Every structure is written in structure tokens, then in C-alpha cells.
Amino acid sequence: xxxxxxxxxxxxxxxxxxxxxxxxxxxxxxxxxxxxxxxxxxxxxxxxxxxxxxxxxxxxxxxxxxxxxxxxxxxxxxxxxxxxxxxxxxxxxxxxxxxxxxxxxxxxxxxxxxxxxxxxxxxxxxxxxxxxxxxxxxxxxxxxxxxxxxxxxxxxxxxxxxxxxxxxxxxxxxxxxxxxxxxxxxxxxxxxxxxxxxxxxxxxxxxxxxxxxxxxxxxxxxxxxxxxxxxxxxxxxxxxxxxxxxxxxxxxxxxxxxxxxxxxxxxxxxxxxxxxxxxxxxxxxxxxxxxxxxxxxxxxxxxxxxxxxxxxxxxxxxxxxxxxxxxxxxxxxxxxxxxxxxxxxxxxxxxxxxxxxxxxxxxxxxxxxxxxxxxxxxxxxxxxxxxxxxxxxxxxxxxxxxxxxxxxxxxxxxxxxxxxxxxxxxxxxxxxxxxxxxxxxxxxxxxxxxxxxxxxxxxxxxxxxxxxxxxxxxxxxxxxxxxxxxxxxxxx
Numbered sequence: 001x002x003x004x005x006x007x008x009x010x011x012x013x014x015x016x017x018x019x020x021x022x023x024x025x026x027x028x029x030x031x032x033x034x035x036x037x038x039x040x041x042x043x044x045x046x047x048x049x050x051x052x053x054x055x056x057x058x059x060x061x062x063x064x065x066x067x068x069x070x071x072x073x074x075x076x077x078x079x080x081x082x083x084x085x086x087x088x089x090x091x092x093x094x095x096x097x098x099x100x101x102x103x104x105x106x107x108x109x110x111x112x113x114x115x116x117x118x119x120x121x122x123x124x125x126x127x128x129x130x131x132x133x134x135x136x137x138x139x140x141x142x143x144x145x146x147x148x149x150x151x152x153x154x155x156x157x158x159x160x161x162x163x164x165x166x167x168x169x170x171x172x173x174x175x176x177x178x179x180x181x182x183x184x185x186x187x188x189x190x191x192x193x194x195x196x197x198x199x200x201x202x203x204x205x206x207x208x209x210x211x212x213x214x215x216x217x218x219x220x221x222x223x224x225x226x227x228x229x230x231x232x233x234x235x236x237x238x239x240x241x242x243x244x245x246x247x248x249x250x251x252x253x254x255x256x257x258x259x260x261x262x263x264x265x266x267x268x269x270x271x272x273x274x275x276x277x278x279x280x281x282x283x284x285x286x287x288x289x290x291x292x293x294x295x296x297x298x299x300x301x302x303x304x305x306x307x308x309x310x311x312x313x314x315x316x317x318x319x320x321x322x323x324x325x326x327x328x329x330x331x332x333x334x335x336x337x338x339x340x341x342x343x344x345x346x347x348x349x350x351x352x353x354x355x356x357x358x359x360x361x362x363x364x365x366x367x368x369x370x371x372x373x374x375x376x377x378x379x380x381x382x383x384x385x386x387x388x389x390x391x392x393x394x395x396x397x398x399x400x401x402x403x404x405x406x407x408x409x410x411x412x413x414x415x416x417x418x419x420x421x422x423x424x425x426x427x428x429x430x431x432x433x434x435x436x437x438x439x440x441x442x443x444x445x446x447x448x449x450x451x452x453x454x455x456x457x458x459x460x461x462x463x464x465x466x467x468x469x470x471x472x473x474x475x476x477x478x479x480x481x482x483x484x485x486x487x488x489x490x491x492x
Contacts, residue, residue: 030180031169033133037086038064040190042134043183045083045103049320053104054312057082057190058093059112062240065289066112068299069189070331073324076303077314082190085130089123090115090220091151092131095144097224099135101231108310109228110302113239113266117251121216123151133165184468187326193292195338196285200243205271210257211250218258225262234310238267238302241278241294243287267305269298276301292335326467332358333464337471341486346458346476349484350380353460360471361405361463363426365396368440368456372478377458396426400465411440421468422447446470453485454478 034043038061055078057067063084072078081104083096093111128148135141142163149159161167178184213221221237228235237259239252252268259266269276276297283294290298306312315321336356343349353362364384370377378391385404386397396413398406408415408426417424425445444451444461447468451461453475462471473487 030176031172032165033129033169033172034179034183036084036130036134037061037088038190039082039084040064040188042083044186044188045081045100046136047186048081048104048323050103051105052320053079053081054107054315055080055110055306056097056100056104056106056108057084057110057112058096059084060088060115061086061289062114062242063112064190064192065194065285066240066295066298067110067191067302068193068292068295068331069191069324070328071296071299072303073189073316073328075300076307077316078303078306078312079315079321079324080189084112084190085127087127088115088130089121089127090217090224091121091123091147092127094220094223094227095131095140095147097227098143099138099140101227101233102138102140105231106233107312108234108236108306109224110236110238110306111224113237113252113255113268114242116213116217116221116255117248118214118217120214121151123148125152128152128162129168132162133168185330187323187330187467189324189327191295191331193295193331193334194285194289195292197282197291197293198284198286199281200284200287202273202280203244203249203270205273206246206249206253207271208253209250210254211247213251213254213258221255221258222262225264228264234265236265236267236306239270240290240298241269241273241276242289243280243284244270265309267302269301272301329358329464330467330469333360333467333469333471336462340462340472340474344483346377346482346484347380349460349474349476350377351383353462354380354383356462358464359401359466360399361424361461361465362399363396363424363444363459363461363463365426365428365442365444365459366391366394366457367428367442367452367454367459368478370394370457370478372456373482376478376482377476396428398426419446419465419468424463444473451487453487 034041057063057080064082067080067082069080072080083100085092093115097109131148132141132145135144145162149162154162225235237255249270252270256266256268278294278297283290283297285291336358340349340352343352378388381391390407390409393409394411395407395409397404398417406415412429414427425443428440428442431441442452444459446461446463451473453459453473454477457476457478459475461473463469464471474484476482476484
């Protein structure tokens with residue numbers, strides 16, 4: 001074989017191996033688990049600019065249900081990130097921190113202490129998968145893998161499957177969603193929030209009594225303390241408030257003692273009910289987790305503490321922090337969605353629409369026999385700039401960034417509106433139904449999803465184009481009165 005043919009074969013082999021690697025990497029990326037049961041996840045951490053995160057939060061659901069990153073950013077300019085998973089034990093937190101520090105050097109590491117209390121570690125396969133499958137192969141990954149293999153008494157085959165990952169994820173084909181191919185929330189910093197409200201009796205505070213911690217959990221907490229000192233990064237431990245038992249309170253008191261012995265700051269919000277103004281009638285979504293109202297109170301207190309005790313910059317005016325702005329807008333839109341979806345009367349809904357501040361795309365259509373109740377909508381439609389003549393003619397209106405973009409009069413129209421991602425298609429035509437009556441056939445499509453809610457009355461869509469976020473799709477069936485029906489797919 002001459003040299004030319006040899007080089008051609010080598011190039012072919014290299015090209016084949018390269019294409020194979022790209023293909024396998026793509027398949028692996030699609031099939032790999034992204035959902036860690038909360039928090040912002042590994043995928044987004046790996047994509048973050050190096051050393052752009054100033055405060056890293058770790059822990060179980062108590063972490064990602066408590067730290068409101070919209071408030072941290074909007075009011076304090078803190079570029080935070082919560083890397084956590086549901087029911088996460090303190091050993092997982094330790095390895096999460098170890099994997100994160102080569103990527104980010106935050107001004108402070110904050111861990112939520114719920115994972116330190118309890119009897120025994122009681123890890124499961126789910127805990128091992130959440131701690132490993134989303135992590136890139138590295139020395140830290142191998143250390144974590146070996147730890148969980150020992151914890152769960154894995155045989156060599158199970159350990160190899162966990163290391164290779166593919167044997168554990170290859171069967172996910174049937175459960176793949178759009179998010180497996182494209183991250184719909186690339187800006188997510190770890191807090192989604194919730195408005196559910198449950199009332200509980202406030203626990204009686206136990207100030208001084210202590211209870212011993214599980215030795216394994218205490219050892220892992222000490223490992224985190226030692227790691228933070230080794231990396232010369234301050235550590236702050238906090239306990240999110242919940243409806244806790246006497247024994248749990250005494251365990252937190254023990255954590256406070258250990259933190260003081262190690263010269264580590266500890267904030268137990270179960271001792272700060274008055275300072276935060278926490279209301280057990282209003283501020284919890286369930287007995288273990290705060291809702292948006294409670295999270296805001298704790299986050300405000302914690303943010304002030306961080307600003308006063310650590311050198312944390314205000315990043316709001318800096319370039320490179322667009323994802324934090326987008327995350328804030330996303331959470332603000334969720335608040336708007338909740339406010340609108342909590343409104344039952346169509347005219348009250350229209351009044352709220354007229355006062356919206358953020359730049360949304362709004363579609364409003366009068367369909368079918370919308371005048372069956374006369375001018376029941378008219379006065380509040382005028383708040384949106386709709387005239388008496390337009391009301392009588394009917395049709396569809398589109399506003400963008402507070403300004404009217406389009407008005408199509410009457411009962412027959414067809415229009416496409418291009419979006420940054422996808423398009424909106426609105427159309428209406430008069431057809432004869434099976435009873436021989438002429439009726440409207442209307443469609444309001446966003447990326448192929450039809451958000452028409454009622455045949456006769458008002459249809460409304462409120463959508464944020466920059467985030468591809470449906471805030472609400474609502475309608476009032478005039479024959480059912482003035483009550484609003486909402487689309488279940490709206491982002492609440």
C-alpha cells in the first residue's frame with residue numbers, strides 16, 4: 001500500500017471515529033436524565049460562564065423551594081444558582097460541591113441544613129442517579145460513583161452500568177420530551193415557586209436543648225466544612241423553616257454548636273420567625289416547604305445577611321448576566337399568570353389586562369354571538385383602546401409591547417405573525433354546521449397549539465415572546481355568564 005492510500009485510509013478512519021463520537025455524544029445528551037427533582041440542574045451549570053456565579057446554594061427541596069432568585073437578582077443584584085435535588089442527602093451535597101468548584105469560585109457557598117438531620121443516610125438508586133448521571137466524567141465523578149457503589153452495595157455489573165451511564169438511560173426513548181432536545185428554560189437558576197397555601201400551627205421554639213446527629217451525616221457535614229476551608233471559600237449553613245418536630249429542632253441546635261466550633265456561620269430560620277415576619281397561616285405550601293410569600297421573607301433576610309457579611313457584587317448593570325434577567329422575567333410572568341388565573345370575572349380580568357406592565361404579546365378575539373348579553377364587555381374593552389364601532393364589528397386584536405400591532409375586523413380573517421421561535425396563526429371563517437346554521441370556525445395557534453377557549457364570547461391569549469412563555473389563555477362563554485375559563489397549559 002502506497003503512502004497516499006495509507007493516509008486516505010487513516011483520514012477515513014479518523015473521520016469515521018469522529019462522526020461516531022459526535023453521534024454517540026448527541027444520543028447520550030438527548031437520552032440522559034435532566035430532571036433532578038428541582039434546582040437548576042447540571043446541564044445549565046456546565047453551560048454557565050466560568051466564575052460568573054457569586055453565591056452557590058446546595059441542598060434538598062428545602063433549598064430550591066426557599067431561595068427566590070428573582071428577588072435576589074431584582075432587589076440585590078446577587079447572581080445566585082441553586083444546585084439541588086429532591087430529597088437530597090448531605091453526602092450528595094458534598095459531591096455536588098466538589099464537582100461545582102472547578103467550574104465556579106463563588107464568594108460564598110450556602111447549604112441548606114435539612115439533609116443533615118434525620119436518622120441514618122438511607123440512600124437509594126434514585127439518589128445515586130441524581131448525583132451521577134448528569135455529571136461529566138471526571139476524577140470527582142469517579143469518587144462520587146465509588147462512594148455510592150459502596151453505599152448501595154453494588155456489584156461490579158451495577159457499578160459498570162453507573163459508570164458508563166448508557167445502560168441506565170438507553171431505554172428512555174418512549175418518555176422523551178421536547179426538553180430532552182432543547183432546553184426550554186436555559187435561564188433557570190433553581191427556583192420555580194408556588195402559590196399553594198396551607199395553614200399550620202407554629203412550632204414552639206426550643207432554644208438550647210440538643211439531640212445528637214447521625215454520625216454519617218455529621219461526618220459529611222464536616223467534610224463540607226473542611227472542603228470550604230481548603231478552597232478558601234466562606235461557608236454559610238442555613239435551616240429553612242418548616243413545621244418541624246422537637247427532635248428536629250434539637251438537631252438544628254446541635255448543628256449550631258458544630259458550626260460555632262468550626263467558625264462557620266449558621267442561620268436557623270426556625271429561630272427567626274419574628275425577624276422574618278413568617279406567618280404559618282399564609283406562608284407555606286405544605287408542612288415542609290414555603291410558598292412564594294414565605295420564600296420572599298426568608299430570601300430577603302438571607303440576602304441582607306449575605307450583603308452585610310460577604311463581598312458580593314451587584315451584577316445588575318453588567319453584561320454577561322442576561323440569563324438572570326430572563327429568569328427574573330420568567331418568574332414575574334408566573335406571578336402575572338397566577339394573578340390572572342385567580343380572576344373569575346371577565347371584566348375584572350380585562351381591567352387587570354389594561355394595567356399589565358411587562359412587554360407581552362396579547363391576542364383578544366370576539367367570537368360567535370358575543371353580544372348575547374348586550375354590551376357587557378364594552379366598557380372594559382375600551383380600557384384596551386377598543387372603540388364602540390370596533391366592538392360592533394367584532395374581530396381580533398393583537399397588541400405587542402403595549403402597542404396595537406393588528407386589528408382584523410369582522411368574522412373572516414387569516415393572519416400569520418412571526419415569532420423569534422415559531423409563529424402565531426389566527427384564522428376565522430364562516431361555515432355551515434350540521435344543523436344548517438352559519439357559525440364561526442376560529443383557531444388561535446401558537447406553535448401548533450390551539451388556544452381557542454370558547455365559541456361565543458371573548459378569547460384571550462397572553463404570551464411572552466422573548467421566553468416563549470404562555471402566561472394565560474382564557475375565555476368567557478357569554479351563554480355561561482361572565483366567568484372566565486383558563487387553559488390548563490398556561491405557566492403557573
